[in-house]
Amino acid sequence: MAEIREIKKAETSGKASIHSHITGLGIDESGKAKFKADGLVGQVEAREAAWVVVELIRQGKMAGKGILLVGPPGTGKTALAVGIAKELGEDTPFNMLNASEIYSVELKKTEVLTQAIRKSIGVRVRQKRLVYECVVKELKVKVARSRLNPYVQVPREVEIKLATKDEDRTLTAGDTIAEQIARMGIRKGDVIWIDAETGNVVKVGKAKGLEGAKSYDIESGRAVDIPSGPVKKEKELTNTFTLYDLDMSLAAQSISLTAVFSLWSEREITQDVRKQVDSYVKEMMNKGMAELIPGVLFIDDAHMLDVETFSFLTKALEAELAPILVLATNRGTTKIRGTDVEAPHGMPLDLLDRLLIITTRPYSEDEAKEIISIRAEELDIELEPQALEELKRLASENNLRYSIQLLEPSAVIARRSGRNVVKVDDVKEASRLFSDVKRSVKYVKEYETLFLK
Ligand SMILES: Nc1ncnc2c1ncn2[C@@H]1O[C@H](COP(=O)(O)OP(=O)(O)OP(=O)(O)O)[C@@H](O)[C@H]1O
Ligand SMILES: [Mg+2]
DSSP states (O other), rough: OOOOOOOOOOOOOOOGGGGGOOOSBBBBBBBOSSEEEEEEESHHHHHHHHHHHHHHTTOOOTTEEEEEESSSSTTHHHHHHHHHHHHHHHTTOOOEEEEGGSSOOOSSEEEEEEHHHTTEEEEEEEEEEEEEEEEEEEEEEEEEEEEEEESSSEEEEEEEEEEEOSSSSEEEEHHHHHHHHHTTTOOOOEEEEEEEETTOOOEEEEETOOOOOOSSOOOOEEOOOOOOOSEEEEEEEEEEEEHHHHHHHHHHHSOOOOHHHGGGGOOOHHHHHHHHHHHHHHHHHHTTTTEEEEEEEEEGGGGGGGHHHHHHHHHHHTTSSSOEEEEEHHHHHEBBBTTOOOOEEOOOOOTTEEEEEEOOOOHHHHHHHHHHHHHHHHHTTTEEEHHHHHHHHHHHSSSSHHHHHHHHHHHHHHHHTTTTTEEEHHHHHHHHOOHHHHHHHHHHHGGGGSOOO
């Protein structure tokens, strides 16, 4: 059985930045949505439904099930998905994907989907480890010439005085630990863990009120209590990885050096690697050392998926290790991509049957106004009351997203006139410069004969 060593966490993308004001679903203790909370405004029924979904996910009752968010453009479907992700917290994987991303040039659709599914399933690993948990009292790192490159000095050995409230101990360690300590910038007064078997070093934080340690006004890292009890002890550590993290880590160990240099992350992970990871995870689960956390796979603009992808997803929902599928669409009845068949939301009925549907409705003028002002605040843009009124009017005339998109251009225009506050004329100017969809369609119609066909 392959051993899973150092595991890298998958990066989360910053795609959600137009939703950066959203910090949750804004629900009170009784499960009711507050009109305005956690950056969300209105859309009360949909938010309450989303909250039920969050509770079901937390109770582990949603695995292999799906949600479909349906509503007109700009009514907060993606925003709701972000809210769900925030409520679930860091420990539950939430993987966001736009349907178009499945059609990558480098990878097969099924590979992209499989990776996405495996990024959406977490494994919480509990391990009892023998660790040194202590505060660093003194640190002496000895450097020596590198064996690989005699021109550089590398940490070779470290002598650390370690302490808890109750015990003092001095430890001498070799280059793996010395190197980590140097790289992590560990200093006197830091609380650290050293894994007794692997030599992995973890920095926990700064010790509160350690005698003789310097204290700074601005300190990076959180302040933690000085550990008590013996320096060396058994500790239970928990870590959450996604199946994808584990796949990558196992694959990285078995690939050849040439593959490393040819950007292998764009490559397929072999089925064999996945099988090994699955059986490893199952074994850990049987031993009670790991538990599965079904996370969320969110696919935005799901009407762009094709018929093969839909059937792949339907099947994936029934697999043993299945994520929770959340889809969003703004289409009514449309053709299922790759076929001539019209279907609700462009989706096959056998998939639709398995989904709970949450609908979002268009915003009232006042709701739109609130949302625009939240966005303005988030972007540090100060709006004169009339400017906000104008944006509200534009939102009801066109759609909310148009008004939100005019915020930054309006601010640029205001700054050009040496102002920090956005006035109504700046908004009007921005809206003159940047067309809304209705206007651009009308424009194209007018000059139809001049456009390429
Ligand atoms: N209820 C809400 N409260 C706060 N902000 C919202 C709300 N609804 C939408 N927004 C914000 O308005 C903008 C448009 O909403 P969003 O992108 O979620 O719409 P959508 O329904 O996903 O539209 P589309 O169908 O075009 O994808 C985003 O910046 C979003 O964060
Ligand atoms: Mg959206």
